[in-house]
Amino acid sequence: MRLSRYFLPVLKENPSEAQIVSHRYMLRAGMIKQSAAGIYSWLPLGFKVLKKIEGIVHDEQIRAGHIPMQMPTMQSADLWRESGRYEAYGQEMLRMKDRHDRDMLFTPTAEELITDIFRSHVNSYKDLPLTMYQIQWKFRDEIRPRFGVMRGREFYMKDGYNFDLTKEDALHAYNRHLVSYLRTYERMGLQAIPMRADGGPIGGDYTHEFLVLADTGESEVFYDSAVTDLTFGDREIDYDSVEQCQGVLEEFTSKYARTDETHDAALFDEIPEERRRVARGIEVGQIFYFGTKYSEAMGANVQGPDGKQSPVHMGSHGIGVSRLLGAIIEASHDDKGIIWPEGVTPFHCGIVNLKQGDDEADAACEALYQALTAAGLEPLYDDRKERAGGKFATMDLIGLPWRITVGPRGLKNGVVELTSRRSGESEELSPEAAVQKIIEIYAKHPSSRGF
Amino acid sequence: MRLSRYFLPVLKENPSEAQIVSHRYMLRAGMIKQSAAGIYSWLPLGFKVLKKIEGIVHDEQIRAGHIPMQMPTMQSADLWRESGRYEAYGQEMLRMKDRHDRDMLFTPTAEELITDIFRSHVNSYKDLPLTMYQIQWKFRDEIRPRFGVMRGREFYMKDGYNFDLTKEDALHAYNRHLVSYLRTYERMGLQAIPMRADGGPIGGDYTHEFLVLADTGESEVFYDSAVTDLTFGDREIDYDSVEQCQGVLEEFTSKYARTDETHDAALFDEIPEERRRVARGIEVGQIFYFGTKYSEAMGANVQGPDGKQSPVHMGSHGIGVSRLLGAIIEASHDDKGIIWPEGVTPFHCGIVNLKQGDDEADAACEALYQALTAAGLEPLYDDRKERAGGKFATMDLIGLPWRITVGPRGLKNGVVELTSRRSGESEELSPEAAVQKIIEIYAKHPSSRGF
Numbered sequence: 001m002r003l004s005r006y007f008l009p010v011l012k013e014n015p016s017e018a019q020i021v022s023h024r025y026m027l028r029a030g031m032i033k034q035s036a037a038g039i040y041s042w043l044p045l046g047f048k049v050l051k052k053i054e055g056i057v058h059d060e061q062i063r064a065g066h067i068p069m070q071m072p073t074m075q076s077a078d079l080w081r082e083s084g085r086y087e088a089y090g091q092e093m094l095r096m097k098d099r100h101d102r103d104m105l106f107t108p109t110a111e112e113l114i115t116d117i118f119r120s121h122v123n124s125y126k127d128l129p130l131t132m133y134q135i136q137w138k139f140r141d142e143i144r145p146r147f148g149v150m151r152g153r154e155f156y157m158k159d160g161y162n163f164d165l166t167k168e169d170a171l172h173a174y175n176r177h178l179v180s181y182l183r184t185y186e187r188m189g190l191q192a193i194p195m196r197a198d199g200g201p202i203g204g205d206y207t208h209e210f211l212v213l214a215d216t217g218e219s220e221v222f223y224d225s226a227v228t229d230l231t232f233g234d235r236e237i238d239y240d241s242v243e244q245c246q247g248v249l250e251e252f253t254s255k256y257a258r259t260d261e262t263h264d265a266a267l268f269d270e271i272p273e274e275r276r277r278v279a280r281g282i283e284v285g286q287i288f289y290f291g292t293k294y295s296e297a298m299g300a301n302v303q304g305p306d307g308k309q310s311p312v313h314m315g316s317h318g319i320g321v322s323r324l325l326g327a328i329i330e331a332s333h334d335d336k337g338i339i340w341p342e343g344v345t346p347f348h349c350g351i352v353n354l355k356q357g358d359d360e361a362d363a364a365c366e367a368l369y370q371a372l373t374a375a376g377l378e379p380l381y382d383d384r385k386e387r388a389g390g391k392f393a394t395m396d397l398i399g400l401p402w403r404i405t406v407g408p409r410g411l412k413n414g415v416v417e418l419t420s421r422r423s424g425e426s427e428e429l430s431p432e433a434a435v436q437k438i439i440e441i442y443a444k445h446p447s448s449r450g451f
Numbered sequence: 452m453r454l455s456r457y458f459l460p461v462l463k464e465n466p467s468e469a470q471i472v473s474h475r476y477m478l479r480a481g482m483i484k485q486s487a488a489g490i491y492s493w494l495p496l497g498f499k500v501l502k503k504i505e506g507i508v509h510d511e512q513i514r515a516g517h518i519p520m521q522m523p524t525m526q527s528a529d530l531w532r533e534s535g536r537y538e539a540y541g542q543e544m545l546r547m548k549d550r551h552d553r554d555m556l557f558t559p560t561a562e563e564l565i566t567d568i569f570r571s572h573v574n575s576y577k578d579l580p581l582t583m584y585q586i587q588w589k590f591r592d593e594i595r596p597r598f599g600v601m602r603g604r605e606f607y608m609k610d611g612y613n614f615d616l617t618k619e620d621a622l623h624a625y626n627r628h629l630v631s632y633l634r635t636y637e638r639m640g641l642q643a644i645p646m647r648a649d650g651g652p653i654g655g656d657y658t659h660e661f662l663v664l665a666d667t668g669e670s671e672v673f674y675d676s677a678v679t680d681l682t683f684g685d686r687e688i689d690y691d692s693v694e695q696c697q698g699v700l701e702e703f704t705s706k707y708a709r710t711d712e713t714h715d716a717a718l719f720d721e722i723p724e725e726r727r728r729v730a731r732g733i734e735v736g737q738i739f740y741f742g743t744k745y746s747e748a749m750g751a752n753v754q755g756p757d758g759k760q761s762p763v764h765m766g767s768h769g770i771g772v773s774r775l776l777g778a779i780i781e782a783s784h785d786d787k788g789i790i791w792p793e794g795v796t797p798f799h800c801g802i803v804n805l806k807q808g809d810d811e812a813d814a815a816c817e818a819l820y821q822a823l824t825a826a827g828l829e830p831l832y833d834d835r836k837e838r839a840g841g842k843f844a845t846m847d848l849i850g851l852p853w854r855i856t857v858g859p860r861g862l863k864n865g866v867v868e869l870t871s872r873r874s875g876e877s878e879e880l881s882p883e884a885a886v887q888k889i890i891e892i893y894a895k896h897p898s899s900r901g902f
Contacts, residue, residue, distance in 0.1 A: 007518050007581060009572035033568055036527040036555070041568055044583065047520045067458050069498045072605045073524060073588055074545075074557070076487040094525075094555075096547030098604075099592045104487070104545075106525070106557075117484055117492055121460035130458060132495065137524055137588065141550045153549075154523045 022329035023148030038145025038153035048346035055448025064180040077103035079112040106139035119300040133160030156322035170313035175245035189341020206289035211281030214330040223257035338399030347380035354407035473780035474599030489596025489604030499797035506899025515631040528554035530563040557590035570751040584611030607773035621764035626696035640792020657740035662732030665781040674708035789850030798831035805858030
């Protein structure tokens with residue numbers, strides 16, 4: 001993309017309404033624009049990151065054997081009356097009547113609807129296990145939306161639902177989700193720690209939240225510092241293997257790590273003092289096993305191998321897709337702007353032309369642009385007639401992890417400058433070597449394969 | 452995908468509520484499930500096609516230089532009061548109040564919101580031309596939703612908006628949209644004819660609808676049969692070239708083609724009688740130039756090169772993404788089921804194992820599956836222990852354009868059978884040759900590159 005043809009309305013001033021850094025930078029970098037309290041438009045740069053994150057979530061869910069589909073945002077109230085949640089949900093549910101005076105709602109979550117789909121089509125254990133998920137807009141009418149996309153009213157969420165014959169099978173689905181979530185967050189450059197959580201209004205005995213450590217987190221968290229040494233890395237996993245998935249769960253949940261909701265001071269005190277940590281965290285996902293809560297209420301039964309009918313065992317598993325943009329920025333920024341991890345960056349690298357209009361500099365930038373594009377990468381070429389300082393400030397603010405700077409002086413020596421946004425370090429390289437290095441970097445961060 | 456692990460709830464019986472073939476086949480092929488009147492869940496197979504269509508729309512919009520972004524589904528009524536459409540829109544607009552008693556609505560279209568984004572950030576001709584678009588869920592509270600996704604209440608739509616300094620520039624944007632739409636529909640295997648249309652409630656002097664000819668279309672159309680000989684094909688186009696885009700417009704709109712809304716009997720009678728056609732069509736897109744209608748009402752002005760402020764010239768351009776599934780099926784089916792064009796098929800080919808459990812047949816199917824997957828294709832392998840007849844019926848119903856049939860008898864001779872869903876013709880080939888042929892077919896139908 002050539003910046004002269006893009007829509008990137010960066011702001012010079014800090015917007016007064018933004019209290020936390022991610023909100024501030026998302027507004028300043030022209031990623032979002034508020035249209036009503038807690039409701040945002042995703043401007044082109046923000047939309048690109050949102051889609052990168054969505055792509056990674058899809059990849060990892062599909063890899064785990066979970067099946068993508070999509071449910072509508074508008075639902076009839078009837079299903080929610082079956083489960084008893086229509087009245088229970090309270091004012092956070094946005095309700096309305098259609099032109100025929102029927103009660104409708106904007107779905108905040110979809111246990112009822114997916115259970116209805118299941119009971120309409122599945123009635124035998126032979127069709128199990130089954131896990132389906134969607135990534136769809138949700139609405140929660142927060143009384144006080146704030147912190148930008150971190151606590152908005154309209155938000156983008158992945159919600160998945162497993163259906164299994166037995167509790168044991170459902171716990172394997174639970175473990176599969178835990179593993180796939182670990183992979184998902186790591187591909188985004190995030191460390192998200194699974195912490196024992198509270199079931200809340202969805203219910204459930206088995207539930208973990210995934211928290212990203214950040215000073216601006218809404219939750220107080222207590223953990224054994226050994227937990228932050230764990231990484232999933234690029235190990236192979238067979239998602240069908242009960243043992244392997246259980247092993248990962250045990251590895252990642254064996255250390256103490258809890259939010260204030262489930263914190264147990266006595267257990268915490270058993271951790272060696274030098275490893276005890278109290279910090280804040282941002283919740284970016286949650287997995288639940290809640291057994292037969294919805295299947296019993298809604299009559300979602302399956303016939304077992306013994307011919308007997310029993311309610312199906314279920315769980316639901318969420319990732320806050322739009323909220324992740326905020327979480328990633330909270331975890332990865334400096335005083336100049338955002339620092340995108342390679343896995344989610346909207347453009348793979350920036351190209352800054354120090355002397356737009358200079359034939360040689362223009363030609364060199366153009367050649368870099370073509371070479372990177374031909375390699376399947378997407379550069380953002382700042383081809384505007386602006387001062388170098390302004391171009392650097394924009395690149396730093398929007399946080400592309402790599403920048404190639406091209407100027408007449410370097411070109412005389414046959415070099416351009418490759419700069420890491422994260423370390424700030426630069427090296428001089430031939431244009432070909434710079435392209436090669438960018439290609440090598442992104443070979444480790446494959447794009448989402450999509451559908 | 453292995454069918455034993457997929458969720459494909461096909462129906463044997465014709466659902467009584469479905470009056471047209473696309474609705475019937477989408478229900479029978481397990482693509483959609485109604486959750487409320489005119490509101491559908493997209494089951495896995497339907498979701499895959501929806502995403503293929505979405506991907507093609509994105510590809511072609513990005514190719515034309517249009518910038519993707521996304522606006523929220525929920526909007527405040529305030530902006531719609533500025534344009535005067537809040538009261539004017541009538542009962543098709545789904546309205547509600549949030550917990551703070553503010554008037555909200557589920558957006559049926561987004562001229563107001565995009566104009567608000569524009570006026571907040573752009574005030575000079577130097578930032579023009581600018582075209583942004585989104586693909587987002589919309590809601591229209593139809594009094595009598597029917598025909599499945601063809602006239603649903605919640606629907607998925609591409610809506611794009613151009614901003615230009617002059618009418619002349621805006622008409623170039625209009626022409627760019629016409630060209631990109633021709634390419635879009637052709638990639639989906641559709642012939643969609645641009646027909647002179649009526650401005651309707653959005654207004655506008657320049658507007659064309661794109662109609663797919665089908666007996667079940669809601670519009671009566673009148674055209675010169677010569678228009679159906681036109682194809683865009685794989686010609687190159689420079690979207691920056693005013694002349695090239697204008698040339699395509701003229702080529703594709705020079706022949707008489709109108710809906711009943713704009714039909715002119717006298718003009719129609721000038722066509723040689725043997726070329727006069729009266730038929731029915733399904734509207735799958737519409738482009739508008741409406742000048743300064745919204746920019747004047749909402750104060751979206753830009754400074755021109757002469758220093759003077761003037762309201763920006765705009766247009767809006769829509770493609771009915773979810774409706775396209777219905778239109779494609781109406782245009783491409785037989786009495787056994789759907790026939791997907793290669794560009795949008797949910798799986799590239801089916802693999803039918805005639806003797807599941809037979810070591811040799813299983814191994815051959817597995818090898819085909821691996822070879823196709825390794826080539827970046829997605830086969831659907833029917834690995835269930837079902838009768839061959841049932842497997843064929845399912846494959847025919849869901850409409851994959853190519854099927855490889857594997858059985859012990861053929862394998863003894865070293866062959867499998869490759870069958871075209873469209874022609875019904877089969878040929879015997881070695882498994883390697885069958886894979887190679889599938890690869891060659893899809894080389895002409897590249898996947899959407901996504902973001």
